Amino acid sequence: MRVEKEINDLVTACAQCFYCRVCPAFQTIKWESVSPRGRVYTIKGLIRRKIELEPQLVEDFYKCTTCGACEEQCQTTLPLVDIWEHVRAEFVKEKVAPLPAHKKIRELAEKSGNPYGEPQEKKIEWIKGYKYNESGELLYFAGCTASFRAVELAKNTVELFNKAGVEFTFAGKDEYCCGSPFLRTGQRDIAYEFFKKNYNEWKKRGVKTIVSSCAGCYRTILIDYPKIAKELGLDWDFKVMHTSQLVNKLIKEGKLTPKKFEAKVTYHDPCHLGRHTKVYEEPREVIKAIGAELIEMDRNRGESFCCGSGGGVKSQFKDLAGAIGKNRIQEAKETGAEYLISCCPFCKYHLKQMAEESGVNIKVADLVEIVNNLVGSSDIKAEDIKCG
């Protein structure tokens, strides 16, 4: 396999020290072929023709949530997630990837504009009854998971914005998938198409700041979009925020005054929000501001353990995603917290499912849902949250 010189240089720099053994996939499967060190050595082996590109190799290469835990520990500071994504894109070029589930998601997204294959029109349904503007400087980017699978998060977010008097615009059916599932799985071309659609829409609406409640979308728009814009020769002057950052700001400015949340909670750093974009403290500041007792899990912030669902793992390798998620749930349980709070619909959805499957009695909620329930009244059914 041929790779760019830069990738060749990087994999040659690997010290083989195995500090990257923290990898959730390796911790679950225990074989080198799914470890970051093994992946690096696999790439070296492919470049130097010591091994061949075969289906099992490709499959194991995809058993990675792109969580970035390996990168955090790396002896030689290798940008491992970039390397994985680059090589996955090479696999796609070589026609040995994408894997079946990822291919299916692409087909759905090609038809519908989102990876769930839902009609885009549905993106406008959940927001009915809330106040928003047709154009404006601040855009709420709900993301596909909150729009179709975790609607309560999207609703709680805009209700909270309305309560705080935040003026915002929303693209509705013209909000396309951010492209994250495709960038992570090596299917870059379709991500570029979605980028263009979103970019043009934002320009049309006069947007200056994009706020997202999904950690994956936030990472993609903050880190990948400027690079894509540069490649396409477009200017990039958007500010990107995650809702946890905006909510923290609103609380600090006195625009939101939530009631006290008298509960023991623990916080799960979503990989795309924590390690990828270094947003560790704002969600914790919000938790402090609402007066909850925060008990940290052993692995937190940069050392946080992935929920197991990212990078295309949940769609293609359900058992692996499940085992990683249950491991995290166990860790949350050990803190003795009543609530497991996260800041990503994808993490929430998966961790909630894993808590149920493993019979662990912990309520899994998004930070914004909790805060919204502590500010005035809410019509949204939030079965897990008991506030006030």
Added chain:
Amino acid sequence: MGDIPKSDWKVQRYLYTRDISSAPLITLLLKYVDEIYQPRNEEEVMEILKMAKQEGATVIPRGAGTSGYGGVLPVKDIALFRFSSRKTIMIDTTRMDSFEINEDEQIVECSPGAVWWDIEKKLNKKGLTLRIYPTSAPSSTVAGWIAQNGTGVGSLKYGGIAENVTKIRVADFNGVKEVEGKDLKYYVGMCGTTGIITKAWVKVKEVEDMHYYAFHLPPHKAGKLVYEGEHYAALYLDEGYVKLKNQSFGTNLPEKDTLMIATTEKMSEGDEELGEEIWETRFYPMRVRKLGPGLVAAENVLPVDSIPAYLNALHRMVKQPNGSEIWYVKGKKGAVLTFIPSDERKFLNYALTWRQSLRALRTAKKMRGVPYSLGLYLSCESKLLLKQDYEEIREFKKKIDPEDLLNPGKVFPKGVFPLIIGIGQKVVIL
């Protein structure tokens, strides 16, 4: 073999056939392991050994594969001067990673694949800490370090790993036994050639307040200061290493010879901020590999009073950018690790740089030094390292493993490797 996790997939065999070294040409004398097993307990280790014996297969134990002396690498039979081919089985201890802390006795009972820093994190919750650990602690295993006879952080006060285990359990073709006291010498540093370690009892201590101090001193003064007090650990970075460190970490440390002392004592002089910065990065000695990309290393243990002359000789000998770090050890010795960044893809240049490693060994030996470890590459030095124990341990090996199935070619010189390295050392001085 019941349901012991196993793989004989070509890619997996390729991935398990390596350690952190990347020696030029030598790969020609290596082969891929044939099967990798991941036993979950001692009984499964015994099952694998029994099968190996029946099949006449050789057995290589492996922890995290972070050693750099070829101890986990399978050697071609022809390179061992054997002309009938034997199957090679690897016992990977990844799944045997549990440990139990005995607070009262300040001992941790460790399975072989227990990882040092996992142990440390759990110990800290009980107010305890490891007495010593390697700077590869985030990944390396208990049995791997015992089998390497390592020294590391804390060895200034507490000595090497042999002094810090009270007992081990070992599996060989005859069964499992517990070993303690002076019999530990049959296993410590033996790279699994005399048996598979299945358990180890490791001494720990209470957490103490530690201070870190940095001093800019030439090596002879550093050596003196280190042994003036009862300090916990001391690391010396020569100017060359500080330069490489700055380049690879993107830091701006003063580019001078620097000594860091970690101690429970209060010292009246020394830069605490710099001391702490060096301490905090102790697990990343190989970041300099980025600069090659690739690295040639030489590691020798010398009496402290020989170190200044040894460093001088290295500076004269090695022309390309290089640097050394020294961890001081109890008994007035220092483990000197010299790094020479070199692009491992540029074959000729890389091979020539590798010669420097052998030259460094030869120089160290002239100054009463010894190689840090033996493994495969330096089996020719086992008499020097094991001294009067060599013959006795060799006899012991023959008795328990007459067919030489346990990690052949390691520690006890056999076949082509000791010849090549022996000749290599002679040729390099020309």
